[in-house]
Amino acid sequence: MYQSESVIRNHYNNINDWLDQMTSKVILEKNAEAETHFRNIGITFSTNNETARERIIPFDLIPRIFTYTEWLRLERGVIQRAKALNAFLADIYNQGEIIKASIIPKEIIYKKKSFEPSMFGFSPPRDIYSPIIGIDLVRTSPNDYFVLEDNCRTPSGVSYMLENREIMMRMFPDLFHNNRVTPIDDYPTRLLQTLMSLAPIKCENPEPVCVLLTPGPLNSAYYEHSFLSDQMGIEMVESTDLFVEGKYLYMKTVDGPKRVDVVYRRIDDDFLDPLCFNPQSVIGIPGIMDVYRTGGVNICSAPGAGIADDKAIYIYVPEMIKFYLGEQPILDNVETWNCEKEQELKYVLDNINELVVKEVDGSGGYGMLIGPKSSKSSIDEFKTKLSTNPKGYIAQPLLDLSFSPTLIKNQVEGRRVDLRPFCLIGEQAQLSSGGLTRVAMNEGSFVVNSSQGGGVKDTWVLAE
């Protein structure tokens, strides 16, 4: 919000005035109102401890604001990246040109667990493997955005983006009268259009039947699953609701079997088809992969799409953009050391006090080391881990994430934020006019994950 010490950036002026006129009492009331609202609509996440009440993610009342021009650049950059990632998937599951061109070593790809050999030689509708991509961005100075990671499988968080806006509009209608905030509530419609535009070849229905496949109520993103299917007006199914007969996929309805054309799956590859992936799995639809390969159904995202967001592949995304699109990357990667390479490992071990070390397969802010903020013992622990299993880790510099004004005990204080906008690719590629801003609520913290005390904010993109 601040340009430099205490100079407020122009587009935050309205918000600053608004904050000035709110008394502590009002802020307390509004905070309580937001919490009640989130509980009532059920936007909670379950914890492993069954007796504990479901938790809600802390919501900060001060929106994060992007100007139209700021956003334009992000939009172009994210769409560019999402296109390149899909082109990469189409390539490695077919000709493998990028390997032949020696841009990415083939071991990195073929040895990954997230690479799915059974996808080889198969092309999904429109060659789109990953129609919904969430790109995690951080900002380090007014014009420097970096991509922290890509999420090509089943990125979550979009329900927070939508609900954060709902609650803000409900609590502070005047803010929206006085600021020209681009609406985001058409996201579910666009998502549905995207899914429908990816109908399989054997679908004759002009309006393809889409379903959302959820692992069930115990999944931490279950709220989002039900929210999205509700907003799209499609059935939310569990794998027991689906079955394969002949060369098609059906859901069990009170009228009897009904054919399904597109499955927006929110379960992992391993649990899709016990015949193909994990024979031990009790969830899953036996035979669905066969139907998929013969064009009877489309599965979004495609099995094996996860290879594209692997942390070891991440390093090569700028190269992919040049290779497939012939363009210069609009958004930069964070400098990353691949510990698999001897020289880079050495650098990491020598400079570990300054670096952030992450597990290649880790997520949720777990299993990472923030060098500058860690004790000697945990640093030593990581050194051992790195030496014994170097290919399990990457390292990055500790980025000075931008601060966003955040209400802490009724005082405005700066807290670090990141941003996840959502990109849809079907018949056309488009970016949500906003995204999920996550905020590290603890003073001095760099970790924005909700499992580690992170909160969320409404994210505004101002209209032109």
Next chain:
Amino acid sequence: MLSRTAEYLYWISRYMERAETTARLLDVGYRMSLFPNPSGYNNEWESVLSAAGAIEGYKNKYNTIEQKNVEDYLFFDESNPSSVYNCILNARNNALVVRTSFTPESWLAVNKTYQEMLNLKEKKFTKSDLPDLTEWTIEQVNLFRGSLSSLLRNDGYNFLFLGLFIERADNSARLLDVKYFVLLPKPQYIGGNIDNMQWSILLRSLSSFRAFRWAYDGNITATKIADFLVLNNNCPRSLSFCIQNIVKHLTNLTCSPEKVGRIYNNLKDLNTKIQEEKIETIVEYGLHQFVTQFIRKISSVDNEIHKEFFN
């Protein structure tokens, strides 16, 4: 509609209905506990427990029947599958799964109820709070029912109401079964205070105390009450009203006419009988036998609905 969705909708309204019944029974018990205990009658809390179908579970947990424990068992106890708490918890967990087939208001009604229930559960209650708890429960259930009025009149709607009336038919019948002796002519008690009191328990527990007064002129008699609760089509908790509505929502289903047909055939006789029967004949035949048969029939219809639609 997904079979599972239909099943969950059906059970949501069954649970909400059951929550109300249990709360009303508690209210009856509470009311009775304020009157002097008439000699020769059992502890009222025991019949409340029987009517709620919870007597066995209660006795496994407690040695003596005491108001405090009965209240806790019927309202908050997590080990009692029919406690108001569990009904609301189950309804809410089902609603979470099928909120896509609901209006947002219906989901809110159920989820808010659940959230408030968690708050209630954390507080400590005293005897005199019971009326507030029952009042709260009835309000919440009404909020839920009200929210249903804006639903599309599709199969989901009909499954919701099938669940509601199957549950209500069962609850009303079981209550009658526990209390049927009150409606049998016993010369020594006729016209006595005890009868009046027992009758009023029955009517209150079926939320029909004042309705009865409006529906029947003259003296209160056992026959009139039996007629009201079994055969009167204007009484929304009578057995005949429930059956009528089960038939209505069943035949309104647009899915699978042959399945609907099979279930209807099983139900048809009971419906005809209950619409044409005279209360005197039923009392003569044996109210207890009649009600027992009725309960069995409802349970078999419930089984068929599960078999035909939810599998």
